[in-house]
Amino acid sequence: MDLMQHDFTNADIAELTAWRRKLHENPEISGEEVRTAREVVAFLADTGPDRVLTEMGGHGVAVVFDSGAAGPTLLFRSELDALPIEEISDAPHRSRVPGKSHMCGHDGHTAILAAMARQLARRRPASGRVVLLFQPAEETGEGAAGVIADPRFPEIAPDYAFSLHNLPGTPLGHVRLKPGVVNCASRGMRIVLSGRTAHSSMPETGVSPMMAVSRLMPALTALSAGHFSRDDFALVTVCHVAMGEPVYGIQPGQAEIRCTLRTRLDERMADLMAAAEALVRQEAEAGGLGNAVDYHEVFLASLNDPDATVHLTAALDAEGVSHDEAELPMRASEDFGRFGKGAKSAMLFLGSGEKHPQLHNPDYDFPDDLIPIGARIFLRTARTMLG
The missing domain is CATH 3.30.70.360 (Alpha-Beta Plaits)
Structure with missing residues (x-):
């Protein structure tokens, strides 16, 4: 396998899409993500991670792929929680839970990290560690703080932390990224x-x-x-x-x-x-x-570290993903900023489509086409930094 090869098979895409939709059908809001966390652990079981930490900062899950060789620890974060919003949709995979729905795309972000796990199972990093963090309670601002306060967090404390958020109003697959403040x-x-x-x-x-x-x-x-x-x-x-x-x-x-x-x-x-x-x-x-x-x-304000931003930018260029700094910083808030207090961190914003319903709208749904794109960006980052 080529060192930078991380293509997904048709079967991968089909299974990841079906799983994302399963999560969409069964949303759990902040602090209630018990079943969602179990789904993550079960779905990733056959990827053979070197370590799985559960109930991190609540219902969080940290999945570790360790090379066994010296090197930095890279953390990639997604979110588990949904919102207390009644979904308006005719989609077969619409929410089955009255008054609750994945109207922010956290189900899709979680599928992106699951896609990463599949490829890391096929080839471990050559050095250092990759930690896939499925974080609870982002919507209330309590999740990142809870994970960091967890007494086991020092065991997975990263040197670099990366995350993404889908962004309606931006062309599908196009990325917004810049150093400095990105969220209020x-x-x-x-x-x-x-x-x-x-x-x-x-x-x-x-x-x-x-x-x-x-x-x-x-x-x-x-x-x-x-x-x-x-x-x-x-x-x-x-x-x-x-x-x-x-x-x-x-x-x-x-x-x-x-x-x-x-x-x-x-x-x-x-x-x-x-x-x-x-x-x-x-x-x-x-x-x-x-x-x-x-x-x-x-x-807290989310600030992209210049060095971490350079690594994401290099991955975007290597993968041929268009990007610019437009519309940043955003007025919206994001609890990922807390990870930047102890690591070099950066978040990118992945376009969901110019006419896609906005986040927290009752007719929003995560575009499944973003799953392989997001995973490719993160995998390229990890492979370049760790080999």
């Missing part, structure tokens, strides 16, 4: 304002959060500043507001606001959080309200 830092901010209920006929006897809520929503969004291409970029989006009970006889005594804070860089996030919290305290004090703030779904 973001976090969900939950604000609770506490007053005192009253009979709706005697509102003066209570303390309502209504005025504070009405002032906070525009004040928070007004913290948005800067052009996205600049490091001072900040964006606040109000996502949910709830106040009182859905009745007519009670003036509300409590309210909750949920919003997303977004910045290009992690350093800018601290300033945005401080400004938002100051607004909350100001309005709460003016209205005689108690207040509390907590944060959820925390994503």
